[in-house]
Amino acid sequence: MTTTSTSDRVRPSASGKSNGQWLVDGTAPLNPNEEMKGVENPLNVARRIKEIYSKEGFDSIPESDAFGRFRWLGIYTQRAQGFDGSKTGKLSDQELSDRYFMMRIRIDGGALTTEQLRVVGNISKDFARDTADISDRQNIQLHWVAIEDIPEIWRRLEEVGMQTTMACGDTPRGFLGSPVAGIAKDEIIDPTPVIRRIVETYVGDETVANLPRKFKTAITGHPSLDVVHEINDISLVGVNHPELGPGYDLWVGGALSTTPRLAERLGAFVTEEQALDVWYGVIRIFRDYGYRRLRNKARLKFLLAEWGPEKFREVLETEYLGHRLPDGPAPEPARTPGDHVGVHEQKDGNLYVGLAPTVGRASGTRLLALADLAEAAGSGRIRFTPHQKVLVLDVRPDAVDELTAATEEIGFTAKPSPFRRNTMACTGIEFCKLSFVNTKDTARETIAELEQRLAGVELDTPITLNVNGCPNSCARIQVADIGLKGQLARGADGSNEFAYQVHLGGGLASDNREEPGLGRTLRGLKVTAADLPDYVERVVRNYLAGRTVGETFSEWAHRSDEESLR
Structure with a gap:
């Protein structure tokens, strides 16, 4: 690879300072994070976890590993219980952290066997207080993981070809792949x-x-x-x-x-x-x-x-x-939903069944039950999706009804209501140190309310609702029809109030949008968790009453006056 000058490609920063580009400015580290990575390959921390920290306990872990290099192995300290959103951004990472960890299991392409799913389910039950969340990166996230248990978790994962390597950190994280x-x-x-x-x-x-x-x-x-x-x-x-x-x-x-x-x-x-x-x-x-x-x-x-x-x-x-790539065509617009919910025919004559948990929340117990139900239907393969959904592949046609009835009982439905199907939520304040608000429970309660309030309303177009606990958009708020960003606001009496900023009208190709785009921010509008069902119901009804023929929610939201959107 040549290292000739790049001055024709790169402008210096406005301040005239180095941008820290290795092939322009050299590799000298310019901040503490770069210094930490420069000391050694962060993946080396795996040896210390196995040989030292798991034996000597949490207090033996230096901050540079616990709050730095651990991420290269899919491990983050989780938020300590008892700190509300007023402490987010005010207390340090160390002050907000518990003595337990979130662990992200890398599942590239969202693909795993029922044997692997059982291993994950048992790890959840044995070491993570039965927690297991399906992320929108097709991974599983566990909580309450103790440092003493990490080597055994890795051993069980490695036995079935799974890993947490590079699930986080400044690395190529888990790959999204078509489910x-x-x-x-x-x-x-x-x-x-x-x-x-x-x-x-x-x-x-x-x-x-x-x-x-x-x-x-x-x-x-x-x-x-x-x-x-x-x-x-x-x-x-x-x-x-x-x-x-x-x-x-x-x-x-x-x-x-x-x-x-x-x-x-x-x-x-x-x-x-x-x-x-x-x-x-x-x-x-x-x-x-x-x-x-x-x-x-x-x-x-x-x-x-x-x-x-x-x-x-x-x-x-x-x-x-070292060579040119040929020019090529753009993808055709999507004509079918990208979440794959429902029953669909495979090319081999079997069926795959797309199931919707509620905002990705699962548990080890439910994952174990899903493995049993899948195998009873003739399947040995599961896929997670970038929309917090689950697919059971290779289902015998004569087993579909029994499978869908049984998965309904464990909270995975093949026939979800529109909002159960199209709502996502990030981890939220329950475990995340960056969050201001509760997301999973708020989203679940909002879905239940909307299912009752809009039960008689015909929604002939999907309306996505994404709930995020902070500005970092793990739940993709800017590309949802209705995106909600948690923040700390001031109430009418001047006290702290936890609320959501609203983004309307975003969407991606997988939402069947001809022109993907970012949502419109409604400045000054803050919606509390208690008022969220009222707000969403009001906006949906305004859309249905004010749209033109064939107009999507996104198109309507971008052209409407703010009064209709409040």
């Missing part, structure tokens, strides 16, 4: 081989263990565009090239948080054989040219904003691949 990879009748290309090759080659590899910040990957070959490709650092989206056949359209630079930006197409076509090298090229651009001086500017989206897609493609092809 119907390899089974859908209308699939363009099966992304399973590409995901497997990248994971086997680079997860745990030191060359991608020190990135400026996290790096998110999404790969799909399904026309429903079911991996939210517009909000990942790199996405490979299945398309049919008129001359080269099935392959992938390359997207880069998407992310939300406090500065949301949708990914952009590079216009390049990637074959299955090229995908590994292209992915590695993009992540090395991020490693080498990403901004490291300020953490809030250290995502790939900021580099793309500086370079633009044309320059980004040029650098990828000339410096990292």
Whole structure:
């Protein structure tokens, strides 16, 4: 790889200071986080967990490991109980932290066997107080994990080919993959081989263990565009090239948080054989040219904003691949929902069943029950989705009714109400140190209220409701029809009040939007948890009364006056 001057591509920061780009400014660390990563490969902390901390206990763990390197192995300290949202951002990370951990189990492509699901379920029951949340990154998150138990958890996971390596940290985190990879009748290309090759080659590899910040990957070959490709650092989206056949359209630079930006197409076509090298090229651009001086500017989206897609493609092809990529077509608009809820036919004649838990909340007990029910229906495979849903694959046609009736009993429904199907929520203040508000319970209670209040209302178009505890948008509030951001506000009497800021009219291709876009922020509007069902009901009724023929909620929200949206 050449290291020639990049002055024609990169502008200096407004202050004239270094941006911390390795191939422009050198590799000297410019902040404490970069210094921590520079001392050693953060993955080395696994040995200390096994040999020292698990034997000597929580008090033996230095802060640089507990609040730094542990993340490289999917482990975060969780929020201590008893601290309300008024302490968020005021107390330090250490002061807010419990002596227990959240552990994220990496499940690339959301794919696991019923044997693996049982292992996860038993780990949850034995070591995590029966907690298990399905995230919108197709992972499982456990809570209440003690340092003493981590080696045994890893041993059980490794026995069935699972891991927590690089599930968090400044690394290539768990890969989103189409939940119907390899089974859908209308699939363009099966992304399973590409995901497997990248994971086997680079997860745990030191060359991608020190990135400026996290790096998110999404790969799909399904026309429903079911991996939210517009909000990942790199996405490979299945398309049919008129001359080269099935392959992938390359997207880069998407992310939300406090500065949301949708990914952009590079216009390049990637074959299955090229995908590994292209992915590695993009992540090395991020490693080498990403901004490291300020953490809030250290995502790939900021580099793309500086370079633009044309320059980004040029650098990828000339410096990292050594050859041009052919131009290719854009994906066709999605025509079916990307959450895959319901009963669908596979290409082999069996069926897959998409189930909706409530806002991703599960438990080890329920995961074990799901494994039993799936096997009774002829299945040995489960998939999690980027929409906090669960698919049971390979179901015998004669077993579907019995399966769906039984899963309903454990809280996984194949026929959810519109709001149970289309509501997501992040972890919230129950366990997250960044959160101001409760999200899971608030969302669950709101869904129950809306199911009663709108029971007789015909919703012929999905309306997504995403609930987030802080500005970081783990629940993707800016790309929901109704996005709610938790914050600390002032009540009428001047006291602290925990409320939600409202974003309206966002959406992605997997929501069947022709033009994905960010939501509209209603300045000054704060909705409390108690008032949330009233607000959502009012806005939905206003939409149904005021829309034109065929108009989506997003279109209506962007054109309507603010009074209709309050």
